[in-house]
Amino acid sequence: MQAGALDLPAVPESTIATGGTIIVLAAHPDDEALGAAALLARADEWSCQLKVLLFSAGEKSHPESPTYTGDQLKSIRLEEFDRALSTFDKAHSSRFLDLPDGQLPEYSSQIRDVIRHEIARSHGPVTLVAPYSRDGHCDHEAVGAAALDIGRSHHAVVLEYPIWFWHWAAPTDPRWQAWRILADPQGLDRNALLACYPSQTEALSDQHGDEAILTSAHLEHFIRSHDTFVFTDFRSGAASPSSGQEGIGSRINDASTASAVFDDVHRERSDPWTVWDSEYEIAKRETLVSHLPSTSFSHILEIGCSVGALTRELAAYSVRVTAVDASCEALKTAKRLQTTTATEIAFLHATVPYEWPEGHFDCVVLSETGFYLTRAQLQRTLERIDESTPSRFVLVLCHWKGDIEDWPLTADEVHDACLDYWPRLRTDFRSEAEYRLDIVTVDKTDDFLRAEAVE
Template sequence: MKDFSKNLEDAPILNTGGLSRDMGTVMIVAPHPDDETLGCGALIAHLRAQQAEVWVLFMTSGEASHPNSSAYPPEKLGKLRKNEAVNACKILGVSKDHLIFLDAGDGQLASYSEANNPVVAQLTGIIQQKNIDTLFVPWRRDHHIDHVATNSIIGKAAEDMKLIIAEYPIWLWKKGKPEDWPAEGEILPFRLVTDSVKQKKRKAIEAHVSQTTKLIDDDPEGFTLSPELLEPFLGDYEYFFFPSEAKPAVNISYFDDLYSNDDDPWDFETSPYEQKKYNKTLDAIPERNFKNALEIGCANGVFTALFAPQCKRLLALDLNRNAVESARKRCSHLPQCHFMKWDVANGLPSSDFDIIILSEVAYYFEEEKLQVLFANINDALAPGGILVMVHWTAYVRSYPLTGLQVHEVFAKDYSNLFRLINSERQELYDLVVWEKQ
């Protein structure tokens, strides 16, 4: 859409350091050799630097890029482009034994889109065998017949699997029409910083010699990646479109597993990132002496201890018993602190609060239950009360919502009842402070 470029500029950033954890075992699906590097080169390089398992599946060998060449007829060109793909992936950190060439026919993929096609069944078997958690495929309206067909084929092959299918644009950048761009709410856009792997990606692109040079000089109509076509792939970011469809809520066993062997599973106590975020949060809270405060999701009480001096009474809740006991112990010198093991999905334990802290919690809820939680928060806050929300904005495949989605849900339903008094977007989190009118 015409305004979608602005959405991309403001899109949240993927957590580079945690890509392996967030994405799991990854498969990049490329219609032709070079698509994997153009659309996902930095992603692959970052993942492999973290020793993540990455597979690259090539639907075709790209043998039709120079159809009129006598020096490089289709069979010879296909072999050349396969070798180029091997070289490019080696530069990015993926060895030949993690490459799969389907040889389904350059320009012929649309004929394999039927659900009962043998190619679909073959792909289903490959995806299952490799235990893939996240698939990256071309954008569904990528303005190239093979790219659109690849998206459709993979969608059918993975239809009944519990995995994430993310999309990457290639032809959309220079060939896309307004109707080819994502519609509002159709997807969740994210950016990946290329920084330390930018030069590695450039070298991988250059490894596709037949597509980036005049190696094949006897076909004036043959395809070449001109500087203009390459421009979107050599910048500071790669762009990915993740599914916007709802995912199931995180259940209590998730937290029980986290706390079973570690009383600080997110490194709240030692992480410089967390300390900076806590300081930003405290700075954003109005300077008041709060008589009755509520913290939802206190974890092991690191932030609780920092915030408590501003409160006459602070009730801190968490779903996990070990976390509550750890927080109680940490804050034992603060008599204003009270702790409860409590599931806020079942309501809030009290009301008439003059401040509620909701930090790194709400994206665990499905939207319908999140709306109930927000309604309960609204009811529990006294007039003039403060709601502080801080949430991680990077993509996590196991979370039903992103942090930005959480904040958008609240703004959509409650901006007429609350006044926004502070808002700050950092690279990996969003901080908003509302005052009930």
């Protein structure tokens, strides 16, 4: 991110209210040092009460380590966390919540409750500092999304700090261009601070599985003389324009908010996308089901069924269909319009990937839903699919190619990520027009070779 990242404007002077409380949230030990070192070092400037909440010990940082167990890594990382915080002169309180590393999205309600509790025990205006809610790591995103949710309801300032974003994002990504920076105070030694975390910056041993997590190239983003923040000001009850080009909606809408968003949409109109009557929607469904490689699946999973139009079509191709959606209002319509069929159809309320239906599925359909997920949420969805499918199954991806406002991903980003997840697959059908449709057979066995795409 050398293409102007060093020239971003400063965080406005009025961002942090004097005499208030700064609550720094960290998904793992070292998040706070990587993302909010300048802020931690400058807390005295605002005469603020400073609190640091650590949600997991990051014990899964080296899952294949031959030299350390998860419990040993937990102890090491917590010691490093305490050592790093002790380098700051500002008096602070810290609290460790002991949630499981890699599973924070499943504890989103608890994370929100903890933040609310800390705000209730704080004095003055509150500033929430959290990992970026679009960071590409499920734990970072869970904490960031919680901060935004609580920040909005409590009319607080929220500062999100990117960590893994710097690793995967391209210099041309427009999001960082609207962010703000907070300069280091005199005397802050970032190299010394990061040296408090040798389990992350250095190899644990010379054995495979003990490699350093933070490479020198990645660390370059954190030894600069400032923090970088996404700045959202909820103090007036609405996001400040300085939130940036992505807009407040595009940063807070994802799987964690989908239920509320789509309940509102379906309350306004029972069929908001006119899927039952639209010639486009009808033709799209006909194309999808006519190119399924089988007419006799045992159990189809449809992720994001909305009012059940595609569900009805899929029922002709399977003994069972489980259709899930985040919107209770959409499911009410789907159940009301359900017709009698020999196929067993179950409409379930579930927010993917946090909730997942029981069953073993030989066909999974992800239609017009993937772009509502962040990268980390999509990755977790693919893991869930992999866990609940046999060695060979059919994956159906179908998404509109137009611009999707206020949501994380595009059709191509969704499809490419899904198709890259499994190394061995055969393309049964692919089409790109107004929408992109990919139907593939995934084989998890070793004797299956990727086939050429069929247009």
